[in-house]
Amino acid sequence: MTTEPATTELPSTGRDSSAAPASAEGGRAVANGAEIRTDIPQFLPVAGHHAPAPFYLTADMFGGVPVELAGGPITHLVGKPVADPHRHAVDEIYFLVSPNPGGARIDVLVDGERHELTSPALLRVPAGAEHRFLTLEAEPGSYCFGLLLGSER
Known part of the structure; x- marks a missing residue:
């Protein structure tokens, strides 16, 4: 059984987060301009x-x-x-x-x-x-x- 990747709607652009790959380094991730910090x-x-x-x-x-x-x-x-x-x-x-x-x-x-x-x-x-x-x-x-x-x- 296969599943589609989860997507998250970004209110500012109307684009979903699966549209562009996220880059990640040292507790940081960036996708479509949204930056996530986990450090x-x-x-x-x-x-x-x-x-x-x-x-x-x-x-x-x-x-x-x-x-x-x-x-x-x-x-x-x-x-x-x-x-x-x-x-x-x-x-x-x-x-x-x-x-x-x-x-x-x-x-x-x-x-x-x-x-x-x-x-x-x-x-x-x-x-x-x-x-x-x-x-x-x-x-x-x-x-x-x-x-x-x-x-x-």
Whole structure:
């Protein structure tokens, strides 16, 4: 029994992904202008952090993008800080999510002022502001991401 190759409609062109072969190298694939990255997360150093942070989007991907996305699951981080107070040259948006509303809580210190977030929630840390967060509670499947609005960590 033979099967036809699967096709995926690309909204921007109306062409299917089987029309042109994809090229792939080191976690990257390109077909009909769509680029796929599978070399994630990339663990990169961030000032003030105790260990390299997992980045899912970096400024050097896709020919250069104006944002970076780091973070991941936080269930195992309850009561364990991942960074000392630190600053970034760009704004950062914390993005806290969990399977159920209220399933995750973090304490965020921004320039000496405490903010307790309960999922789902977003918080913008202005560029240059000293900040850090501590996970207070996190049900399985809870995540906290930092969206850096620029290429400077």
